[in-house]
Amino acid sequence: MKKTFRHSQRGAALIELALITPFLLLLTFITTEFGRAMYEYNTVVKATRDAVRYLSVQTPGTHISEARNLMVYGNTAGTGTPLARGLSLSNVPANSCCTWQTAGANPLIATVTVRISSYTFHSLFPSVMGIVFADANGDIVFSDITATMRAPS
Secondary structure (H helix, E strand, O other): HHHHHHHHHHHHHHHHHHHHHHHHHHHHHHHHHHHHHHHHHHHHHHHHHHHHHHOEEEEOOHHHHHHHHHHHHOOOOOOOOOOOOOOOOOOOOOOOOEEEEEEOOOEEEEEEEEEEEEEEOOOOOOOHHHHOOOOOOOOEEEEEHHHHEEEEO
């Protein structure tokens, strides 16, 4: 009787493993994709900070194309591959990516702001991410990513 009980328990454990494995794989894929999404988001945020730091030491209204290249490619020349998958110069429109503002009277404070608009994270597993989000493609569209820094006045 003991052998029969142990033998049936091994079969039950195997069936339980077979039933739970798809859910564990799904959870693994979702966790991996969220990690990738956060990594790419942080890469884009760092690129905006680098660009605003670059513009903060330039004359206001100049070097916009170099800053756009810095946000997308990580260098002012605009060469190489984009820093994040799906990031392009279209996310950094020339007419609205970089703005300078002044405030106050004594002292006059000038700031520069850079913006990346509509950056979309594209999942490697769209069917898996489509389960989590209403978007069937599994894409995550981030709101505008901005950075502001004090500029020369």
